[in-house]
Amino acid sequence: MSRLLRKHEAKFAAPLLIDFPRATLEAPTIEKEEATSQEIEMPWNVIVHNDPVNLMSYVTMVFQRVFGYPRERAEKHMLEVHNNGRSILWSGVRERAELYVQQLHGYLLLATIEKVS
């Protein structure tokens, strides 16, 4: 995202060419911007895995505390972990995903980050 923005800024920062006395304005060439997969950073998922020891009520409380989710949403994720073995709790930039995993490990949940493919 930031690399794309910089590219846009560079293009539009070029001065307009005004040729006096005819004073004609050169029409800007609009390039078609095609974002490649390398330019856009794919987000990272925060995954919580099932663990038979952690209590369901405890896991729900942790989701509420770490992600600030309301109880209903936290319970939905907890049940997803319980029934499907895992749940994606959050997606976004890697640094924040790592921070969430660190917090979840602090509560002794089994959590990992995973790049969105």
Add this chain to the structure above:
Amino acid sequence: MEICRRKNQIEISELDPFLAELLRQIPASANPEGAPAAEQRIFSPPINGKETELCAEWKMYVEPELRRLFQTATQTVGADLEQLNGNEKSLVSRTLRIPTKHADAWLSALNQARLVIATKNNFTELELNDHLRSPIGSRRDLSLFQVNFYGFLQEFILRELDC
């Protein structure tokens, strides 16, 4: 055993010597040292697969922080449990008062202990959910009872936090 909330404390009264001893064992039970599987569970990797750079950084920077966090929790619980020290051989029931501001430390220490015991004994999900298991007849049964007893305390503390 009775458990109730009294102002800023959680009070566990009518604790018989057996349950009091199980409580005394929380800090020791929470220690994963000497059990690689338990250590691996408590300090699990942050990513599946072979991202060795992240795992190495995690071990260097995050794990020591987590160790400190877990140790602080068990130390707080250990200090609360000092109320149960002395007259260990007496058959008189005891009372334990846990300040509610220590609730998070108790949740953490109980969870650490449950995870370490369950990993050491390799309990299956079926065993962990078998709350009607027959009387304690082996060391393994005792460990399972310990996991469930600690889970019961966790549930109570969570309910109190919710209020």
